[in-house]
Amino acid sequence: MMVVGAVAGALVTAASAATALRLAGVPDAGALTTYGVPVVTAVGQLSAAIGFGGAMFAAFFVPPQRGGHLDVGGFRAIRWTYAAMLVWAICALAMIPLTISNVSGFSLTETLQPDHLVTAYGQVADAKYWLWTAIFALLAAVLARAALKWGWTFVILALAFLSLMPSALAGHSSAGGGHDVATNSLILHIVAAAAWAGGLLVVLAYSFGDGRWRVLAVRRYSRVAFWCLIVVGISGVVNALVRMPIEQLFTTTYGLIVVGKLSAFVVAAAIGGVHRRITITELEATDEPRKSLFVRFAAVELIVFAIAFGFAAGLSRTPPPDLATTDVSPMALKIGYDLDGPPTLARLLFDWRFDLIFGTAALIAAAVYLRGVWRLRKRGDSWPVGRTVAWLLGCLSLLLATSSGLGRYGPALFSTHMMAHMMLTMLVPVLLVLGGPMTLALRAIPPAGRGNPDGPREWILTGLHSKYSKIVTHPAVVVVVFVGSFYVLYLGGLFDVVVDHHSAHLLMNLHFLISGYLFYWLVIGIDPAPRETTHVAKLGVVLGALPFHAFFGVALMMTTALIAEKYYESLQHPWALDLAADQRVGGGIAWATGEFPLVIVMLALLVQWRRQDEKVARRFDRKEARDEDAELEAYNQMLRGMSAATPAEHETPTDEGTAAAAAASETGSGETDR
Structure with missing residues (x-):
């Protein structure tokens, strides 16, 4: 999967390298930078998708043990997350000098010189984004390596999500007019694609190993994949339309790469539809579940995903055609659009x-x-x-x-x-x-x-x-x-x-x-x-x-x-x-x-x-x-008991004068009665 994505990214870059250099207006930094950027990007983003999918699998697709510890499937998935996020962190660190070399036009060897690297780091915004990516990915890897309980999967999932954000906030979508819509659409696009592709790989591995909750995991993933398909499709179209007019779809290099990526998406969506209608039903068969059918379809879908990630990596290397022609105002450059006048009630x-x-x-x-x-x-x-x-x-x-x-x-x-x-x-x-x-x-x-x-x-x-x-x-x-x-x-x-x-x-x-x-x-x-x-x-x-x-x-x-x-x-x-x-x-x-x-x-x-x-x-x-006022009756009975006990409590036998007077009174009363 990694090899397919890297090869696809390199092929797309080979077709668009000349156009990218012309539109960017920078000298050629050399083949190592030209092909290193898409290859490392593709490998890194595929690793990020696997790490994100593994954390999502352990958190939601299979249940933990009764004591809150991960079961076998969840533990294996979180270990996949550890390895994948570690690779993602290494790729992000490698992208810092590659990005600086790509932006400046200096060769990678010159860029790696300490004084040049330190000076350029503060001037290239994308380099800072890649450092934050490496930090979040490394934190996720460390926690995934130590996690044994289910509750930690949510923290790891959050860190894996944060490691995806710098990629969405950097690059062509963050520059020029309409970058607010482009960036927001790219955030949705990257997260949904990572959940779709990464989740599929982990579910495939779990099903291939006859996991206990195989049917449950596939069903839960199927629901997630359905909504990811919708989000990926809509956000991808919105992002492409912001970056270029629709008439340039088949007339520019950028547009042709978009068409290739869209074709891969359609194929993946079609295979996903077959999953929902055929393979999941076959997998649930109680007599002889056809696990091999699901595995074959999922493997083909993963290859298509790898090609799509390669196209995306090559696309990030190719500037949109409108960046070379559009005159962007200072306001549109900052917030993504222009405002025609002061705020009025009607405008608000x-x-x-x-x-x-x-x-x-x-x-x-x-x-x-x-x-x-x-x-x-x-x-x-x-x-x-x-x-x-x-x-x-x-x-x-x-x-x-x-x-x-x-x-x-x-x-x-x-x-x-x-x-x-x-x-x-x-x-x-x-x-x-x-x-x-x-x-x-x-x-x-x-x-x-x-x-x-x-x-x-x-x-x-x-x-x-x-x-x-x-x-x-x-x-x-x-x-x-x-x-x-x-x-x-x-x-x-x-x-x-x-x-x-x-x-x-x-x-x-x-x-x-x-x-x-x-x-x-x-x-x-x-x-x-x-x-x-x-x-x-x-x-x-x-x-x-x-x-x-x-x-x-x-x-x-x-x-x-x-x-x-x-x-x-x-x-x-x-x-x-x-x-x-x-x-x-x-x-x-x-x-x-x-x-x-x-x-x-x-x-x-x-x-x-x-x-x-x-x-x-x-x-x-x-x-x-x-209770027929049982509590009230009990309270009244308590009061009656206290009232009955009151004379005895107030009697003072040690008071001899009072006792004698009482006796004389009783004697006198008795004589009168007689």
Whole structure:
């Protein structure tokens, strides 16, 4: 597989090397660099796919043992991950001098000289991306080598995912106009392709070795592969259309390579369709499962994948034709597109640019939630309409904050960025939390059943009750992350450092969503939580966060230092813009829009408190009705017993005067009666 990918990359490079040098405008660095870049890239990316697929296999495709340790199949898969991620790290390190040589035109021998390598490293952005790739891949390899328990597979999977990100953020997709769409589509493309190809190889090896959960692993992989096929196809088309016009598809070298890669994708998709219809059914046969049929089809599909990865490596070596002709403005070079004028209400509402990451996430979240509600209704169970409305409004708010005019103007204006930030932190999480997604999932997803391997429902429960969930939902941790990130990001100078990078905007949006969701899940969440928190503690968390958040908005309005001044000036806005005034508007937005949701949350918390007391009272009344007021009768009997014991307890035999008076009184009374 590695050899096929390397050969395909070398052949594509041989056909496009002259065109690449002409479009890039740099001298030929020599055959070692010309062919080393695609070959090392192909081998490295195939290794990354295998490592990612192995971690995914161990985490989701086969169940662990009862004690939480990996079973035989999961252990072998995670060892595959160790070897593959180690190769990926070595390839990434090798790509640093190769990339510098390719960009500068110096031979690889000259580039490897220490003084030249150190000087050029700071000037070539792609070299830094490859170093980060090596770091993440090496960390994943180290953990995979030591991992024995199932829980660590998720950490390894996350590190393997992060090792794929620098490749998506570097190269042609990160430069020129439309690079925001190109980069987002490439992120989806690379991750889906790695899961599809890497998962197939590990499942093939597991099935060939007669793994215990062979049928389960193939079925789970088949579901994942189906959605990966859709993501790879759509994202690949979007990325190609951003990089070149469709009429250049058959008239340019870049376009012909795209056609070759698309052909490989179609063949792989066709083989995947045969898997779903024929080979999986044959594999499930109880009498004589035809394992060889699945193995043969999977092996052919892997070869096709290797060819596709080789085409992708060669494609990364060939500049798109539009890079040589397009005149890109400073604003389009920075954020990926131009803005025609200042933000108006109409532009903020109707000037859309769909965000492939968060916009797609909003649509998928809405569709999955509605499917869960439909599943409950289909079997006769009810689900509160208010929760459905809250979730859909949360998804709509996420779509508006990232894909409407707010998302379009956010990278170019601090005030609009702050408005989108407040929506992602204060509004979207509140609505999503009130939707109760985990409660819906636990009710809609059927349990695995006794003796069966764990499924999604059991994974959710395991995550909720894990010690890591208890740590991240601790009130102190939640408040520090929720409020402290405002100060560190904007007043601590971090925003100035990261604002120039597209990856930073993606991470900021993700951080806003997660920190807000954790905070509101703690204080008003209706889903089960990892730790029990009293209403008094929740109210204290909200009251404690209010003044810090208000002070941040005021401090932002009063500060005289301009945040990210050089970045905003480099955009060269086509309209007159006062950066100081825009920053004060952003501070006012942070102060005004931040306090209102927190007050609403505090009121909602008080309402929940009252409703819980009412539920407790009704539960007690029902219990007493069933027991015929047994608890009340027991309490009354206790009071009667105490009342009957009172005279004896108050009698004082040592008081002789009182006892004699009582005796005389009784004697007198007796004589009168006689």
